[in-house]
Amino acid sequence: MRASASNRQERRIHVSIASYNVHSCVGMDRRRKPARIAQVIREMNVDVLALQEVDNQPGDDVESMQLEYLSDVLEMAAVPGLRMIRRTGEYGNAILTRFPILAVRRHDLSFPLCEPRGAIDVHLDVYGRTVRVIAAHLGLRRRERRFQWQRVLEAVASEKDIPTCVLGDMNEWYRGAQTLKEAHAVFGEPPAPPAFPSFLPLLALTRIWVRPPEAIVAIEAHRSSLAKVASDHLPVRATIDVRRLGGVENVKRGAGLWALGSGQKEQRR
Template identity: 35%
Template structure:
């Protein structure tokens, strides 16, 4: 019997929400949640989920997320009133269990960080997810990718692993993409920036060898083109079937 044929699938999305400020320069967190409803992912990796300066308040208030979505933010709790770490956050559907979570320090020219969570899907499969927003400097992006890939490889030895975020990489195959490609499969979801006229493939999803990408792409709707300067990217993935214990 082919185990992969019966293995469950799930959907992951990555979205730079630009602090909930759209192309009309209006801050509208409810609009972001409506876009996420259109995408309909099980796991959402967010960038720029907090304001950049001051107390770095979250731009998707808890009460709006609770009332207008099926998601629960992973509780990183490292920056007061923030949703994540340096603007990075992860949200999951309510039927997904958060086993563990952490924030990771990486080399940077400007303040950057990585969030990670160990999740259990409804069918019992576990996976590790890394969310990131890399530096504008190409040299620092490569250093960051090397550090993140090393940490993700360690996670991959324990369970299937996914990485997603705004890599800020314009080159199609070089720079930080080359570092990640040494160990993970990079999905070319498509052009996601700028949302009004997409040219750059800045937003990426990557997975380890134990996961299979069934489909992937960019979510481009009239609402998404206004809600942020980035479009969400998504991937349908198949997790390994959970094997029954030997008797």
């Protein structure tokens, strides 16, 4: 009983948040296995997870309805991003969370003549404290990323007093890139472990920033043998000390929900 109480107390002090580009649940062996992705997520035991490249294809099986499947088997609430449509069906970003969802906003980051992109912006009730999470997947071209990052910074600046985490696949290959300089000016420069490609990680494309930065306890890539095969990216996980977040406590659930947009609703449990 004492150990159980101690574990519960630890969970209330430290929360974990991660970002994972699941590559449509297609692994390095070219097999599409959502169950394998779910097992990698279980290994991390995270409270909040930003997903990129989650497919929502026509059909009613596990392989096509990936977000619904992951939400169900992991028992986490799912917040889908804006509906992005390509020839093979719908795909995009999502957030999975164990915490109550207070508010949701979706930002269209699409750049002319480029693949559609978006960011998900949520308020979560983290043990009685409002925490903002913005999950994004930026584009492949430098001008595109600059445009998209400016939109993200504008969103961040709109609520300066709320503890905020920005995370996702930033697709930024160059350490000296302007987008990273601007991010570090706002959030500080946390660790950025290489996580791509998964079998021999050399590039830190996946990033996690937290404001205030002193709330970060650790950031690391999840390098299990299964994670090295399940996707072309490794997931990146951060541990955050809730006591260092500051912000407003004793929030009221459901207060001031933003417009959901795109005809979608977050799934709650």
